[in-house]
Amino acid sequence: MFEKVLIANRGEIALRVIRACKELGVRTLAVYSEADVDSLHVQLADESICIGAAPSTESYLKIDRIMSAAEIGDVDAIHPGYGFLAENPHFAEVCESCNIKFIGPSSRAMQAMGDKNAARVFARKAGVPVTPGSDGIVETDSDAIKIAKKIGYPIMIKAVAGGGGRGMRTAHNEPSLKSAFHSARHEAEKAFGNEQIYLEKLILNPHHVEFQIVADSHGHVVHLGERDCSIQRRNQKVIEECPSPLMTPGLRKKMGNDAVKLAKSVGYENAGTIEFLVDQERHFYFIEMNTRIQVEHTITEEVYACDLVKEQIRIAAGQPLSPHVAHATPRLHAIECRINAEDPEKDFQPSPGRIAFYYAPGGRGVRIDSHVYTGYSVPPYYDSLIAKIITVGATRINAIDRMRRALDEYYITGIKTTVPFHAAIMRSAEFRDGNYDTGFIERVMSSGKLELSTPATQLRE
């Protein structure tokens, strides 16, 4: 097992990794920006080193400074969390050449699946169904029109270097395709430094269902079931649940086997997620693989009774898959709500600032993964996720009602949060019926039907 691990991240995931390390008896080194001096992960780590100014490009993305800190701190391994450098093959390579274990897949596997178009090729080769689309990169708008005609509208234009819901455009007909094609390329160049795009058929009203993969360095690859992440706003997940309401044991077996097949075919190691779209007829199509631990790994942990971050560290340290992970079976139902520092009444405008008072719910079946506390100032430089609330129940409705109860207790003042938004979703009939798809939030917001709940509890501070 490692002696010391550097956590190359911040916020709730840095805290998550530190907790796993502490339970494993591994010492922790936190690196942080000047904006995160008082962050909980910095305070709880055994050691900490400031690596730069607030902007991510000046700190959390500075590979040289992180490696310097790793050298000074004499660490054995680096956990990249999610976002930042977690899916940066160059960073993984630098770690490899410095003999510091990168807690995740090899840079080669990361590279293979990081190019979204190449990942589709791997999927096809492995016999995994992919969304009908272009057989590679689309160079010109006339090529795009030709391919779109073959696949059929509506069409999704995606950046090969994109992912996480970014770098995507839709075109519902030929006249709009040309301009969508060019604006997608332009945005891709600006956002990812790579203008290459490919086309996919837009699956209408799909469910976004992803499978958790865990693979050790001894060739064992297993899947830990699925997560339904269809509740999204602007292609960003807001609510996830495990298991998926539309899953059947037969479908889970098929999709799970395909996920494992694909991971094995690229020699994948450590934790990863294979994302699929599932249409109304329960046809599934591979869309992309995330070569990192994900935000919503928590609900899989609750249902499959495991600690995925500890398992990541164990795998990186060379240990074989833990028996309880290798033979995990699902129990109960779990839901996660991502609480952001955003104002749901003002189109989810970011709401950074000082949290005047913070009280998180508790009780049976409630888990909170959060780095914030009373008096903490949410900085404006990073993503707005301040907490993840996870509830577990014997049935899906139990988990939903428990989440409703817990959200009503969640008391945060000083900044605006999306707690009332989530509380309203938990009360929505469509969500409770499990009858939703990726268009749900859009529909329910534009229909004005979602009544933002004010918390049932008003705590006297």
Add this chain to the structure above:
Amino acid sequence: MELKDLKEIKAIIDLMKKNDLSVFEIEKEGFRLKLQRGTPDQTTTSAPPGTASLPKIAIIPAETGKPADTSSLKDIVSPMVGTFYRAGSPDGVPLVDVGKTVTEDTVVCIIEAMKVMNEIKAETSGVIAEVVAENGKPVQFGQVLFRVR
């Protein structure tokens, strides 16, 4: 600046004598105390006869204390994470010392990061008033290296 209780200092001196310790150093917010038995650098100070065996007491304000005129002191801070060296080579002479005049382009120290020696420029002009960082010790981003008047 806080002075440790004279009684406490005497107690430390006794402990040092009893355990045959030659150097005792303690650093806290606002103050630093170094006690040294014997006089290895007798050439730099002229000790009165009969006091050769008395420990020398040097009370040095730590960098977190407020110096006399803060307003005119500028900080040279580390632009990177690494190990701070005062000289360009292991046996070299320190690049700057207290009293040295610097301009923006004056190389004031080396910070080693990942086996690369980086020359750090003053980026300000004036006279070195204080050497804050310790030779051979790690420094983090934003850490004060020197103070310039």
